[in-house]
Amino acid sequence: MVEASHPQQRTERAAADGPPPRLRLSRRGLLVVGVLGALLVGGCVWLVFFSSVLAVRTVAVTGTEKLTADQVAEAAGVHPGGPLARVDTDAVRRRVTSVLSRVDRVEVWRGWPHTLRIKVTERRPVAAVKESGGRYTQVDAGGVRFATEPAPPPGVPVVELKPDPAARDAIAAFPQKELVAAAVQVARDLPALVAKKVSTVEVHSYDDIQLRLDGGRLVLWGSSERGTRKARVLTALLTRQARTYDVSAPEAPATAG
Helix, strand or coil: CCCCCCHHHHHHHHHHHCCCCCCCCCHHHHHHHHHHHHHHHHHHHHHHHCCCCCECCEEEEECCCCCCHHHHHHHHCCCCCCEHHHCCHHHHHHHHHHHCCCEEEEEEEEECCCEEEEEEEECCEEEEEECCCCCEEEEECCCCEEEEECCCCCCCCEEEECCCHHHHHHHHCCCHHHHHHHHHHHHHHCCHHHHCCEEEEEEEECCEEEEEEHHHCEEEEECCCCHHHHHHHHHHHCCCCCCEEECCCCCCCEEEC
């Protein structure tokens, strides 16, 4: 008759025998594992950076207003077929802004697995400078000239240089570029609701800038200095019926007519 072993006795015998043997790889096994790992990593690198499996198939453009998506995609210079991972997004941004002056900001990112995404923000004109040839150059709030067209954009003040005989000597002391910049500054300081009422910003001299409003009304603005203060005063004055509004000295504004 076989006598059953007590559980405690079996445990003691197992402990006496020591822990189970650990699995150890031979040098050849380690070499095989290393080679397989390298092949796996290399395959992933090839798949992402060199193969056509994750290639660019679409350039998706958003944010355009005056521009078209095709214009932005062409300026980006990225053609379908190359690996998406190898597209230099910084270079794409530089190309778009250098080719398209109407673009203010560009965002570029990868839309895996096959799309390069480009979002543009176009410049918004605050004034249109009337050129000698009768065309109009649009200027944004930063003073950047970005587009010249046959007509000014709707609702954007037109800047005109109109030196009168008495002011010609004073204008000679300031380059035309500075006079235009002063007028653009005035247009930039105007609140949107007031800017829509302004048809023309006339520069007679550096300290004699006038605004022509709808209905034939006139604003004597003076120089471009203290523009924010003048804009607030003018906004309040426009609630009164008048033909002329003088904010050249904003501490002592006046109306006439």
